[in-house]
């Protein structure tokens with residue numbers, strides 16, 4: 081055993097030796113070694129059994145059993161990932177330098193494995209931190225989006241109210257058409273549903289129907305409110321209200337979807353105007 085310690089003294093290692101298998105196991109359980117080397121001289125010393133007993137406690141360790149004859153020496157490729165591998169090495173003086181080289185290589189490999197594990201642990205920690213930050217960000221974005229959506233809905237409702245109010249104001253001015261816009265909107269919805277009009281278009285249709293006469297804003301009161309029949313010039317002016325409405329709708333973002341309804345609500349089926 082002293083000879084082995086001397087052999088490995090050139091490496092930067094703490095070498096601990098004992099002649100007793102049970103003492104070796106006790107020490108291994110308290111220290112987790114990187115390399116475990118055992119002699120194998122059955123029946124007195126079962127080095128293979130001793131090394132097998134160390135696998136559970138130090139799975140990554142480089143395990144070398146020194147056997148007496150070349151027949152027993154089956155060399156295996158050592159890799160720390162293959163936990164529990166036991167290398168059989170023949171105890172010949174000429175093999176000593178190979179044994180030292182093997183231990184040195186094993187130590188280097190174990191160092192690399194440990195480095196990789198440390199890196200993996202760091203990556204896992206960073207990843208978890210990033211995921212937590214991402215989750216937090218998602219929550220904040222969701223909250224902000226909800227707030228924006230609510231604000232947009234409120235704004236939309238306010239705009240709708242303002243525009244409906246405008247249509248009602250026109251109606252109020254012109255007793256002849258009082259209630260007309262509301263009735264057109266209601267009939268439109270009934271007809272559209274009956275005709276299988278797409279559900280997502282109903283709101284725009286109702287809006288268009290309600291505001292179709294918005295161009296009457298631009299009709300002179302003397303014509304709009306004239307109790308008697310209109311003369312030719314007055315009719316020409318009155319007939320401008322769809323185009324006037326179209327011009328209004330074109331300049332208001334919210335009314336753009338209903339521009340064609342406003343422009344064409346007096347159009348004949350044959351397109352004759």
Ligand SMILES: [Fe+2]
Nearest residue numbers: 292293345346
């Ligand atoms: Fe009209």
